[in-house]
Amino acid sequence: MKRFIEGEDRHQVTLLPECLDDFVGEDNPVRVVDAFVEELDLSDLKA
Numbered sequence: 001m002k003r004f005i006e007g008e009d010r011h012q013v014t015l016l017p018e019c020l021d022d023f024v025g026e027d028n029p030v031r032v033v034d035a036f037v038e039e040l041d042l043s044d045l046k047a
Helices: 030-039
Strands: none
Touching: none
16 A cells, blocks of 8 residues: 555645635626725724
8 A cells, every 4th residue: 555645746835826816806896895995094993
């Protein structure tokens, strides 16, 4: 019985694209939410 699978790359970093933005279409409504949140001044919310 073999202990290891030979020929497979153990050093594969990820199965997904490096950037999740690649999954979101340009016309997806989540882009509006992202733009809105980016414009918020959250520095006043520190406890």
